Amino acid sequence: MSQMSPDNESLRQETQIRQPRVHPEAYEILLPMRPKSLFLVALSAFAILNASMMFINPIKFNREFYPYRGWLWWMVNDIKPTNNTYDVALLGSSVMVAAVTTADATSSGKPLDIILHHKSEYMDKQLEINGIPKQQTVNLSGPGQMPSDALLIFMALSDHLKEGSTVVYGLAPRDFFDSSFQSASDTESYKYLRRMIELKPRVNAHYHQYFWDKANALLERCVYLYDRSAEIQTKWFHNLENFLIKIFPSYENTTFTYWDRKALLPAYKGAEFHPAASMCAPEDLTKPHEFIDNTFEYFLRYRRPNPAVFDAQLYFLRQLSQQCKEKKAKLIIVNMPITEVNMALLPRHHYQNYMTALRDFSKTFDVKFVDLNNPKVFPKTDFRDGVHMNARGGMKFIELVAPEIAGTKK
Amino acid sequence: MLFNSLQYLVFLPVVFLLYWLAPHKARVALLLIASYVFYMSWKPMYGLLIAGLTIGNFFLVKLLNKQPERKKLWLGLIVAANLLMLAIFKYTTFAFDTVKDGLNLMHIDWKEPHLNIILPLGISFFVFEFIHYAVEVYKGKPEVKSLPQFALFASFFPTQIAGPIKRYQDFIPQLDLKAKFKWEYVDEGMQLILMGLAKKVLIADNLALVVQAGFAHPEKFTSIDMWILTYAFAFQIFLDFAGYTDIARGSAMLFGYKVPINFNLPYLASNVADFWNRWHISLSTWLRDYLFIPLGGSRCDRVKVYRNLFITMALGGLWHGAAMHFFLWGVYQGVVLILHREWQRVSEKLGMTKEILENKFYHAASVVFTFHVVCIGWVFFRAETSKSAFEIIGKLMMAPQELMNFSLSQLEVLKIRDPIIFPALVVLLPILMISHVAVNWLSTKQFYQKPAWPVQVGVMVALMCLLTIFSPDSSPRFIYFQF
Numbered sequence: 044m045s046q047m048s049p050d051n052e053s054l055r056q057e058t059q060i061r062q063p064r065v066h067p068e069a070y071e072i073l074l075p076m077r078p079k080s081l082f083l084v085a086l087s088a089f090a091i092l093n094a095s096m097m098f099i100n101p102i103k104f105n106r107e108f109y110p111y112r113g114w115l116w117w118m119v120n121d122i123k124p125t126n127n128t129y130d131v132a133l134l135g136s137s138v139m140v141a142a143v144t145t146a147d148a149t150s151s152g153k154p155l156d157i158i159l160h161h162k163s164e165y166m167d168k169q170l171e172i173n174g175i176p177k178q179q180t181v182n183l184s185g186p187g188q189m190p191s192d193a194l195l196i197f198m199a200l201s202d203h204l205k206e207g208s209t210v211v212y213g214l215a216p217r218d219f220f221d222s223s224f225q226s227a228s229d230t231e232s233y234k235y236l237r238r239m240i241e242l243k244p245r246v247n248a249h250y251h252q253y254f255w256d257k258a259n260a261l262l263e264r265c266v267y268l269y270d271r272s273a274e275i276q277t278k279w280f281h282n283l284e285n286f287l288i289k290i291f292p293s294y295e296n297t298t299f300t301y302w303d304r305k306a307l308l309p310a311y312k313g314a315e316f317h318p319a320a321s322m323c324a325p326e327d328l329t330k331p332h333e334f335i336d337n338t339f340e341y342f343l344r345y346r347r348p349n350p351a352v353f354d355a356q357l358y359f360l361r362q363l364s365q366q367c368k369e370k371k372a373k374l375i376i377v378n379m380p381i382t383e384v385n386m387a388l389l390p391r392h393h394y395q396n397y398m399t400a401l402r403d404f405s406k407t408f409d410v411k412f413v414d415l416n417n418p419k420v421f422p423k424t425d426f427r428d429g430v431h432m433n434a435r436g437g438m439k440f441i442e443l444v445a446p447e448i449a450g451t452k453k
Numbered sequence: 454m455l456f457n458s459l460q461y462l463v464f465l466p467v468v469f470l471l472y473w474l475a476p477h478k479a480r481v482a483l484l485l486i487a488s489y490v491f492y493m494s495w496k497p498m499y500g501l502l503i504a505g506l507t508i509g510n511f512f513l514v515k516l517l518n519k520q521p522e523r524k525k526l527w528l529g530l531i532v533a534a535n536l537l538m539l540a541i542f543k544y545t546t547f548a549f550d551t552v553k554d555g556l557n558l559m560h561i562d563w564k565e566p567h568l569n570i571i572l573p574l575g576i577s578f579f580v581f582e583f584i585h586y587a588v589e590v591y592k593g594k595p596e597v598k599s600l601p602q603f604a605l606f607a608s609f610f611p612t613q614i615a616g617p618i619k620r621y622q623d624f625i626p627q628l629d630l631k632a633k634f635k636w637e638y639v640d641e642g643m644q645l646i647l648m649g650l651a652k653k654v655l656i657a658d659n660l661a662l663v664v665q666a667g668f669a670h671p672e673k674f675t676s677i678d679m680w681i682l683t684y685a686f687a688f689q690i691f692l693d694f695a696g697y698t699d700i701a702r703g704s705a706m707l708f709g710y711k712v713p714i715n716f717n718l719p720y721l722a723s724n725v726a727d728f729w730n731r732w733h734i735s736l737s738t739w740l741r742d743y744l745f746i747p748l749g750g751s752r753c754d755r756v757k758v759y760r761n762l763f764i765t766m767a768l769g770g771l772w773h774g775a776a777m778h779f780f781l782w783g784v785y786q787g788v789v790l791i792l793h794r795e796w797q798r799v800s801e802k803l804g805m806t807k808e809i810l811e812n813k814f815y816h817a818a819s820v821v822f823t824f825h826v827v828c829i830g831w832v833f834f835r836a837e838t839s840k841s842a843f844e845i846i847g848k849l850m851m852a853p854q855e856l857m858n859f860s861l862s863q864l865e866v867l868k869i870r871d872p873i874i875f876p877a878l879v880v881l882l883p884i885l886m887i888s889h890v891a892v893n894w895l896s897t898k899q900f901y902q903k904p905a906w907p908v909q910v911g912v913m914v915a916l917m918c919l920l921t922i923f924s925p926d927s928s929p930r931f932i933y934f935q936f
Contacts, residue, residue: 307670
């Protein structure tokens with residue numbers, strides 16, 4: 044260090060600029076001897092503090108609390124506080140959401156708030172037509188839902204299913220091949236629902252496939268404050284809000300809405316939803332529906348399929364079937380209809396692998412498998428883009444699934 | 454790899470342990486490998502770019518030294534080659550856009566080529582280090598003998614992405630020192646890292662939210678609100694960059710290396726020239742040594758000095774980003790520096806006494822005035838376009854009129870509930886401003902020179918707790934990464 048050029052003032056440390064203290068001994072004699080490393084002392088103090096907090100557990104853990112109001116939050120808070128029980132549950136990604144909600148909106152002729160609509164009235168009607176009256180269907184599907192998410196949702200809400208209920212899980216290749224998929228532990232379902240349900244360590248481990256996921260999970264398990272950060276942050280912000288109200292009483296009466304926030308900061312809490320934020324309008328079945336080309340999006344999604352993700356999602360599907368058995372629910376897996384254009388984006392052997400895996404799963408676990416992906420039955424006019432059905436497709440889909448459900452009930 | 458990521462939390466201790474376990478001879482190689490791992494974790498291909506530039510500069514400077522009669526030619530070639538690389542990666546798209554805009558004004562429709570160029574992280578910083586090295590060797594300073602040492606100078610991971618811009622004559626000798634492990638390195642390094650993370654994660658990232666909203670939608674805020682949001686940006690950019698520098702210096706310190714400081718309480722500057730002595734010091738000294746002085750510096754007539762100042766600051770602005778609003782920020786800095794010199798000249802002519810200039814009230818007023826001059830500059834820096842910058846400045850100028858009938862209930866920031874940082878600004882900003890003054894006061898009382906060790910331990914434990922609670926899942930990148 045002595046060889047540093049003295050003319051470079053940018054290198055002069057702040058400590059070098061200052062004058063030495065006049066009487067350094069003045070207070071040092073009052074302190075215990077300086078340890079060899081202050082950082083090690085600080086780290087040890089932090090470790091002791093952490094261990095004590097883990098032992099005392101001063102911050103109450105509210106299993107149902109989650110500060111982020113995503114799609115799932117609204118679904119769980121709509122269903123969980125009620126005593127309602129259902130005969131049929133629908134699981135799946137936005138492919139299922141689109142089919143069910145457009146069918147309901149169009150058949151009822153009323154616009155539906157997707158965030159709050161967790162039924163499938165059209166399915167209930169079709170079940171009645173198929174000889175199973177007074178059935179209640181709950182729609183537990185949600186955007187981006189993969190088998191890893193479906194398992195958690197089923198576990199969290201299975202108390203609301205009647206004994207002998209039927210679970211229909213609509214699957215599509217993207218649930219196994221999505222290149223944009225990060226990690227099973229990085230989803231809203233995992234972050235929210237893992238608080239609510241006890242996962243067996245063996246199952247939980249499958250949610251942390253990658254090194255950094257594992258490291259993060261380890262931190263959550265070992266560092267109390269990290270694990271309770273959501274609770275502490277919420278409490279902190281609540282206290283801050285109260286403090287601000289005390290200083291600025293007018294702040295209490297502000298009417299800042301979700302919509303104001305979305306307009307001001309669209310990316311902040313980007314995946315948060317709000318009632319009326321996502322409406323589904325009834326469609327005029329006499330007119331052709333506009334088709335949106337989302338080929339490029341799916342080109343990106345299918346471009347680099349990860350075999351590890353495929354295997355992991357199959358594992359979660361097996362777990363779901365086991366959970367259904369434990370809850371005495373019958374599982375039906377449905378290969379969802381998608382367009383030929385979208386199919387063409389998938390390398391052929393990938394689709395074959397996917398279908399073989401579903402058929403093998405169905406045989407091994409004695410699960411009914413319904414393949415509805417047939418362009419002759421679901422032509423392009425049944426879709427509003429490459430994978431999402433419009434009302435015509437959605438209604439047809441439900442009409443074809445209802446007899447399969449009825450078959451399990453008879 | 455970001456400093457505020459889990460990856461870095463694992464990477465740094467691993468490199469630290471290997472470094473101190475390795476024999477002295479292997480340490481440069483080890484840090485070099487670690488630095489390339491760090492850089493290539495972002496985009497492996499660009500590892501080749503930094504390696505190519507390093508090798509090219511190393512051997513070209515050797516040639517410069519070997520052929521004294523062609524020294525000037527070699528220097529010109531080296532500087533041009535480095536600037537060309539910077540131009541290709543950073544300014545090509547900007548140049549095309551500018552040409553297109555110019556042609557549009559003449560009603561000529563030209564379709565510019567779409568080049569998918571991704572700016573290599575840190576290129577502006579290591580290109581400046583290469584130019585500094587070539588110029589210093591040209592001036593007669595000794596060249597670096599070892600290629601691995603030179604490669605480490607350019608790629609040293611703590612300073613690789615956003616500086617501070619190092620001087621080779623300060624850094625290279627440190628590599629030769631047979632340093633022995635000292636706990637002081639860990640203590641000082643970790644204190645800096647924790648402080649840096651706190652500045653970034655606890656304050657700057659939260660301020661970023663309000664700044665984003667304010668500068669994207671100035672129409673939704675009053676004039677006083679816009680001043681508050683501009684102050685917020687002033688502290689966001691300071692704490693973001695100062696936080697980054699602290700982490701960089703702390704990380705280097707863990708290996709026993711000292712890198713330059715970059716900030717010295719910039720918002721306590723009493724004039725703009727003083728501000729540039731306190732803000733991004735490693736850049737301002739680089740601009741002074743390798744641009745302002747070669748242009749003629751201040752040893753020429755007044756008009757030429759002003760020209761030199763203007764060119765230096767305008768190019769300094771453009772260095773920050775390939776966009777017109779960065780250029781305008783540089784131009785603004787050049788103009789205010791010229792005005793400051795004029796003011797000095799006029800006050801001398803008017804015979805303003807030393808007592809007035811050194812008066813405490815005059816000094817305080819100068820600090821407040823300078824802070825506001827700097828803040829207006831930040832509007833050019835942060836605005837999304839130059840048009841929007843002028844609109845925001847226009848709005849800021851309406852403040853005196855608004856202040857005539859001001860009441861707190863008019864503030865839009867006090868009407869926003871989520872994120873709570875909006876109303877909290879009214880409390881937070883005065884704290885940040887006072888903290889600047891308090892840090893300076895404590896500094897004059899030599900508090901930081903050696904505070905009582907329990908205080909240091911307490912601060913570290915408190916920061917560890919706060920960072921554990923408030924470290925977000927995906928903290929935004931440091932602002933200066935884009936340069």
